[in-house]
Structure formats: C-alpha cells, structure tokens
Amino acid sequence: MDADVDVEEVSAQLYGLPPDRFTEARDEQAARARKAGDQQAAKTIAGLRRPTLAAFASNLLVRERPRETAALLELGRALREAHQALHGPQLRELSHRQHGVVSELARTARQLAGEAGSAVSDTVLREVEQTLHAALADPDAAEQWASGRLSRALEPPVGFTGLPPVEPGPRPERAPAPDAPPPPSGTPAPARVDARRLARLERARQAARETGDEAEAREGELRAAVEEQERCEEAAAEAEEHLAEAERRLREVREAQRSAREAVVRSAARVRDLERAAKQARRAADAAAARLGELSPG
Template sequence: MDVDALTHELYGLRPQEFTAARDARASEARVAGERAVAKRIAALRKPTLAAWCANLLARADEAQARRLLELGQALREAHRTLAGEELRELSGRQHVVIAAMARQARVLAGEAGQPVSEGVQHEVEQILHAVLTDHDAAEAWMGGVLVKAPHAAVGFAGLEPVPDTTSRRTSTTAPAPPSAETPARARSRAQAQETAQAKAEAKTKAKALAERAAGEAEQAEAVLAEAEAELSDQRARLAALEEEIASLGEKLARAGAERDRLTTDVDTATRHHDRAEQRAKKAREAALKADDALDALRDASSAASG
C-alpha cells in the first residue's frame, strides 16, 4: 500500500470525512497484514478547516502556489540586502496576493461542499503568510497535506543583513552635532530607557512563555496522535471481533436449524420404529398361534390313526 498516495488522498477529503476514511484505510492495511503501514495511517491527524482550505489552493493550482513561495524568497533576499524600496514593494504585493488567494480558497471550499466563514478566510491568510518563513510547512502545503497553521511568522527571523550592506535609501545628509542635554531631558531619556528596558524584559518573558506553551502544545499533540492511533487500533480489533462473533452466530444459527431438522427426523424415525415394532410383535404372536394350531392338528391326526 502506497502510504504517500493514500495520505494525499485522505487530506483531499473534507475534514468531517477524514477520520472515518483514515480508520477504514488503517483497518484495511491491518487486515492485509501491513501493521507498520496501518500504524502510519492511523497516526495521521485530521487537518484543521483553515489548513484544509489552504491545501485546496495548492492542489488546485500548483504553479500559483509556487509563485507565492518565490515571492517569499524575493522578500527574504530584499530583507537580507536591506533593499528598502524593493522590500516595501514586494511586501505590498505579498499582502495583495495572499488576500486574493485566501478569497479563492473560500470559493474552492464552497465548491467542494464545505462553506467557510470570513474568520476561516482570515486564518487562511495567516497560514499563507506563515508558510513563507517555514520551510517544512511550505513543503506540506505544496503537497496539499498541511495539518494545521504553522507558528505565526514575525519578520524574517534568522536572516541577518549581509555584512557591510547599508540601506539603499540611506540619507546623504550629515548627522547634526549633539546639543547640550538639560537635566530635564536627561531624566526623560533615563525614564525612556527604563521603560524600553522594562518592555524588552516583558517581551523576553512573553516570548519564553509562548515558546514553552508551544512546546507543551506540541507534546500534547503528540500524545493526542498516539491516543488516536491506539483508539483506531482498538476500534479495528473490536470490529474484527464483532465480525468473528457475527460469523460464529451465523454458524450457530445454521447448527441450530440442522439440530431442529435432525430432531424432527429422529422423532419421525422413532414413530416408524414403534409402529414397526408393534407390527412385528403382532406377527410373532400370530406365528405362535399358528404353530400351536398346527401342533394340535398333528396330535389329533396321530390319535385318529392309532
């Protein structure tokens, strides 16, 4: 059984159809003796509605999906080289393209018999923004098998500007010489620095909490996947047992019917036996009487001749 082809097939189904189809396929693989394949299939997770909608885009027009990823690559390059004008122009194009694609995803979902809300359309937009900075999510999306929204993209983390590269919009005006700072301005600057430091610390703590929550969520998802696989396996075993019980029930019913038929035949044979036995008894009695009568005649004949 080709697991990749089957996975692509399952993720093309509407989300509400996914679980039953996945369990059925896993059961088929298990019955066929392909336990490793059955385990991989059972571990597949149902896609969110927004992820399914995003997958529709890649499945419907692979070339369009690839152009979006190429636009993301151009944005990363512009960020890396500090190409300000180009970055702004590409960023504007990105928002326009993604908004149009999200609307298209909503239309495709309706055509597939799964109308979605404007909120889901907005989630699709967030997914499309995120796949531009997440390589693994981009591959899953291009394959039409994205399960859930990737972590929200923030800028182009991990892409540092090329050393010694300056913005293409650097000013030609020389900086003004520093002016004397008054005590009031010094206090204001110190307060601003303290505020900025407090915000930075709060942001660091929030980021740590978010990362920890994301890790816990991933662990919970893994536990859920294991539980779903175990549930699928137990359901398949229960279904096999129920089939066996049904088969045994049919055999038992046939055996009961055969028993009833044989019981009827035995009763009929018993009645025939009883009647035959009675006839045989009467015949034996008649034979004895005939023998007695013959003996009497013989005795009488002997007496008359003597």
C-alpha cells in the first residue's frame, strides 16, 4: 500500500548527521520509502548528496545556534542595504563588524563539529568562513545556508550581487572661472604644468590598467581553482558513496554467506540423523523379515 514519505523531514534529519554516517542513513531512508511504495520520495532521498565536512559544520552552526544565525542574516541585510545606498560610514562600520562575527561563528562551528566527533582542520575552517561571507553577501546564499542542508561550502561572490548599477548623475554647471592672475616670477608655465599633470595622469591610467588586468587574471585563476576544487570534492563524495554502497553490499554478501554456512551445518546434521534413522529402520526391517522367514512353514 502506497504511503507518503515526508522528504523534507527526512532531509532535515540526514543533514544533521556527520558526513561519515550520512550515506548509510540516506540509503536506509530511501529503502524505507521504496518499501512504503513512495518511489518518487525514494528517488529524491537517494539523490541527496553527502555533505562535505565544511558543509556539515555550517549546517550544525545553523541548527545549534539559531540566535547567532538570525543575527548574521540581519547583518547581511544591513550590509547589502548600505552597499546599495552607498552609505560609506555605515558600510565601513558593518564591514568591520562582519569580520569579527564571521571569525567567531566559524570557531563556534569548529567547536560544534568537534563535539559531534568530526575534527575541523584549518582548511575546512576557511571554507566555513567563506560560506558565512557568502551568506552575508548574497541573499540566495543566505537562504541556502539558513536551511541547514548544505552539501558543500558556499563561495562568496566578488562584491555584492543583485545590486543596481550606480548611474552617474548630471554634472552641475560650473561658473566660468575668473581670469587667472599672471604667474609670479619663477613659476612654471601653465603649459609645462599641464604636460606634467597629463603625464602623471597617463602613468596612473597605465598602472590602473595593468593592476586591473592582473586582478582579472588572478580572479580568473581563482574561479578555475574553485571549480577544480568543487569537481574534486564531487568526485571524492561520489567515490565515498560508491565505497559505502560496496561496503553495504559486502555486508549483505557476508550475511548471506553466514546464513548459507549455517544452513549447510543444519543440513549436514539432518543428513546424519536421517542416515542413522535409515540404518536403524533397515536393521529393523531385516530382523522382521528374518523372523517372518522363521515363522513361515517350510
């Protein structure tokens, strides 16, 4: 008989587990859904990805520290609003706050994960910090993090997302400048001053172009490295899932082997018992036949 399975509830339970317990628990839940006749739920549950350690620590922080989670989400909203309004003083104040909040929450996540039996390295700690920065910068990332069901760490965007571009306003008309007094003796001619200023301006533009190109190149390398890291994490998670599945099948095969051996032992004991019974019956039959022969007239 078909029965509806609450996938949301199952998912919430699974992503509260340490990564090393996730795969086996997920497969058990998927098997229960199949047994209950809810094939769609079974397919959805079986497709849930095993969380990385950084994702688990981030999820644990959301689950165990709801007040701090709400405070970080509120700080993110305030940061994005200040950035959109181009409110410099407020933006500087909030930006200063976010670094302290992120560091403190990341350390809390590390402690919670350790208490749950999962040690967090410095590399994983940085991934947790990146996830928190992403939740501050991007509302979609904030929603994903606040769900407590991350399967991998989040990457903060370059700058804030979803903000309208700042359109340059009209330049105010400037009153004509009064006639400049003649330069005093020994002052460089205006043409020379303008040439020097233009030369400095050109050098600054060239430096800006070069540093901009360098920044874009490094950002491109960073994006490629992040993508490569994500591919490696996915490959590692997939390999771990295959390993867990192979271990589960091995346990099933060993259980079947143990049951078969026990059946062989029971069968052998029964064969021995039947052999003894058959011999006894044959001896009894032979004795009865002999007595019958003795009693029969010659």
